[in-house]
Amino acid sequence: MPQIFFWVGEYYLLISGAIASVKTRDRPSEYSCVKFLDMNNDKFALTIGWLYPTLMSTYGDRGNVICLQRRCQWRGYDVNILPLERDATAEDIHKVDILVGGGAQDRQQEIVMRDLQGSKAEAIKSIINAGIPGVFTCGAPQLLGHYYEPALGKRIQGLGLFDFVSVHPGENARRCIGNLVVEVTASRLAQELTAMSGTPYLIGFENHGGRTKLGNVEALGRVVSGLGNNGEDGTEGAFYRNAIATYSHGPLLPKNPALADWLIQTALKLKYQQEIATSPGANSWAIPPIDDTLATRARVAMFKKLRLSIPVTA
Numbered sequence: 001m002p003q004i005f006f007w008v009g010e011y012y013l014l015i016s017g018a019i020a021s022v023k024t025r026d027r028p029s030e031y032s033c034v035k036f037l038d039m040n041n042d043k044f045a046l047t048i049g050w051l052y053p054t055l056m057s058t059y060g061d062r063g064n065v066i067c068l069q070r071r072c073q074w075r076g077y078d079v080n081i082l083p084l085e086r087d088a089t090a091e092d093i094h095k096v097d098i099l100v101g102g103g104a105q106d107r108q109q110e111i112v113m114r115d116l117q118g119s120k121a122e123a124i125k126s127i128i129n130a131g132i133p134g135v136f137t138c139g140a141p142q143l144l145g146h147y148y149e150p151a152l153g154k155r156i157q158g159l160g161l162f163d164f165v166s167v168h169p170g171e172n173a174r175r176c177i178g179n180l181v182v183e184v185t186a187s188r189l190a191q192e193l194t195a196m197s198g199t200p201y202l203i204g205f206e207n208h209g210g211r212t213k214l215g216n217v218e219a220l221g222r223v224v225s226g227l228g229n230n231g232e233d234g235t236e237g238a239f240y241r242n243a244i245a246t247y248s249h250g251p252l253l254p255k256n257p258a259l260a261d262w263l264i265q266t267a268l269k270l271k272y273q274q275e276i277a278t279s280p281g282a283n284s285w286a287i288p289p290i291d292d293t294l295a296t297r298a299r300v301a302m303f304k305k306l307r308l309s310i311p312v313t314a
Contacts, residue, residue: 045078046267049096051140052104052112053083059207061102061137063251067260068098075288077264086115093123097267098133101140103208103249106150106168109139113156116143121159128161133242133266135259137252138208141238141245142166148210162238162245163215164229173209179306180204180226180248186218186239189262196265197258201310203302204248204255212247214238220246225306242266255299257292 050065065081072079084092104112116124124144128134142148144161151168184190184200194200202221211230219229220237228236228247237246244259246252253260265287296312303310 051101056104058103059249067253090119090123101136103138163217176227182221
């Protein structure tokens, strides 16, 4: 049964929502000096901005929003989901504590970029440069790069936040499809994920025609299994400030709960100016752990399926 929870992201969330509990697992002794944020303290609240949910939510990417919402609620934090549709304003964007963007078809991406102009574009640039954490999947990061060139039609100009370009090699080119395992190599993110979960590995599912070439930007990670950015240079995604660009669907966050917690923790630290524990023994704040046994079992099953020997911590 654990593979069912893993493969169907939304069902995994619903089932795990019925049995997951906060602080049911003993805290590691090495975290004895860490002060955990009080999960019942209602002063903590986060707003999750969801970029163009009607146009950009293919392959179950809305599961990333649900995952963040649930993991906040399980800890007792107030959470508000703010859909940033075409009628959203720059003021709405500035209310966001975490930003999430999903995948889309080429036509939808073109519509989005016609709308994401002027003050709205500047607001996105402003919050990402200020360190607001975000996760952007497939089509969304293509719009945050310099441009995306589809197989047919005109080049779609991006916001230029990430120093990369994405080009579709043509209608007859083979799509990049399949399970994707990545070792996070973006140095700060890798260090913090390892401190939180014991592992810097991410699991996802890629399905894209575009090929992304990085410029002067840090790759999110190294491809262990799959194709990643372009199937040639072994890179996957990109990492800038606290923004994650990736081709990993799945949805990504239910398969990698530590990454969801990193987004939440980073957002709380920025919003409330709390120091968050990034290494064992740190005398600082951390969000309380959640029992992720089901997700861990699912990760083990997938690594076994892909014949990978990767350590997984419970």
